[in-house]
Amino acid sequence: MVNLHDRQPIILDPAAYDAWLDAATPTSAAKDLLRRDLGAQLQFNRVDRQVNLSKNKGGEELIQPIDRIRPVS
Structure with a gap:
């Protein structure tokens, strides 16, 4: 998580x-x-930033899996 943000949220197992x-x-x-x-x-x-547009009716093409996270600079 440190590669996304310097403060890590609490992640709990649902159990x-x-x-x-x-x-x-x-x-x-x-x-x-x-x-x-x-x-x-x-x-x-x-x-994709296009999800911020209320007129946009985009779907799955706006969300792409990431295999590797770059470090936050």
């Missing part, structure tokens, strides 16, 4: 949602949920 949101979950257990590396499961897509 961990309840524990993450439960105030009774001990802090140590909640921190363990954050240590799982789910980045390999992410799919990145380049989205």
Whole structure:
């Protein structure tokens, strides 16, 4: 994620949602949920600026998968 932005969002496995949101979950257990590396499961897509035009009725051609992310400069 660092190649996209310098601040990484929290990425949780959907199976961990309840524990993450439960105030009774001990802090140590909640921190363990954050240590799982789910980045390999992410799919990145380049989205064309044309999606910002309300008159545009484009579809899948405006979204292209990205195989490699360039570092943020």
